[in-house]
Amino acid sequence: MAPHTEQLSRPAAVRLSGLTRSFEGRTVLDGIDLDLPAGQFTALLGHSGSGKSTLLRAIAGLDHEVAGSGGLTAPERVSVVFQDSRLLPWMRVLDNVLLGLPGKDAADRGRAALAEVGLAGRERAWPGELSGGEAQRAALARSLVREPELLLADEPFGALDALTRIRMHALLRELWERHRPSVLLVTHDVDEAIVLADRVLVLDRGRIGLDLTIDRPHPRSYREPLLGEYRERLLAALGVTEDHA
Numbered sequence: 698m699a700p701h702t703e704q705l706s707r708p709a710a711v712r713l714s715g716l717t718r719s720f721e722g723r724t725v726l727d728g729i730d731l732d733l734p735a736g737q738f739t740a741l742l743g744h745s746g747s748g749k750s751t752l753l754r755a756i757a758g759l760d761h762e763v764a765g766s767g768g769l770t771a772p773e774r775v776s777v778v779f780q781d782s783r784l785l786p787w788m789r790v791l792d793n794v795l796l797g798l799p800g801k802d803a804a805d806r807g808r809a810a811l812a813e814v815g816l817a818g819r820e821r822a823w824p825g826e827l828s829g830g831e832a833q834r835a836a837l838a839r840s841l842v843r844e845p846e847l848l849l850a851d852e853p854f855g856a857l858d859a860l861t862r863i864r865m866h867a868l869l870r871e872l873w874e875r876h877r878p879s880v881l882l883v884t885h886d887v888d889e890a891i892v893l894a895d896r897v898l899v900l901d902r903g904r905i906g907l908d909l910t911i912d913r914p915h916p917r918s919y920r921e922p923l924l925g926e927y928r929e930r931l932l933a934a935l936g937v938t939e940d941h942a
């Protein structure tokens with residue numbers, strides 16, 4: 698894995714400067730400064746209500762009321778994956794993947810993307826016929842076929858069972874290795890962040906409370922003892938002590 702210093706020398710895919718967001722007078726994001734270098738896999742942790750989705754929506758360009766002293770830059774091709782697949786139930790899986798995709802070779806690209814996520818042969822299935830994990834695979838295919846420079850993922854595995862989650866982790870990391878988009882993964886799960894990401898941010902009281910580089914080779918295992926040190930630092934930043942555990 699490239700060391701953090703090397704990553705920082707790459708051009709920033711996302712640059713936030715003084716990003717602020719309030720709802721009804723309550724400040725949720727309080728002047729966030731952040732660079733996400735191109736091609737970096739970053740995870741964002743934080744308590745429920747800390748503003749993770751708000752930050753992600755701002756970066757995705759979905760929030761027009763966000764304010765910033767120096768602004769917000771993000772790449773043109775951005776894909777977003779949510780906790781639910783958001784597949785349209787009246788369209789077959791391949792048509793969901795292709796929705797709005799230009800080009801004569803779109804269908805071939807869509808089929809290739811489905812094959813990449815392990816859904817070859819399911820092109821004509823209806824979303825309702827897919828399991829939760831398969832639906833999320835289809836959602837990933839829909840994102841990847843657009844060749845995003847930035848993939849924003851908001852708890853994409855939050856609704857899946859533990860075994861499916863582990864398989865999806867391996868798949869996401871594999872897809873990242875192959876396509877190298879910048880990734881910002883919002884999660885509640887400290888282990889998911891440590892196993893997948895090369896950099897983990899903790900959002901706390903409207904600011905980035907901790908910015909941690911996970912300098913360990915991939916693939917990583919949850920049982921890897923050296924990851925324990927990162928886990929402890931992240932849990933401490935989240936205010937989780939042994940008493941809470």
Ligand SMILES: Nc1ncnc2c1ncn2[C@@H]1O[C@H](COP(=O)(O)OP(=O)(O)OP(=O)(O)O)[C@@H](O)[C@H]1O
Pocket residue numbers: 720721725743744745746747748749750751752885
């Ligand atoms: N459209 C909105 N109107 C009013 N308040 C909002 C709106 N969107 C978000 N908030 C508030 O902003 C705060 C941050 O919400 P956000 O969804 O970003 O948190 P989160 O860290 O993603 O939470 P969770 O982990 O539970 O999904 C919450 O207190 C929420 O109620």
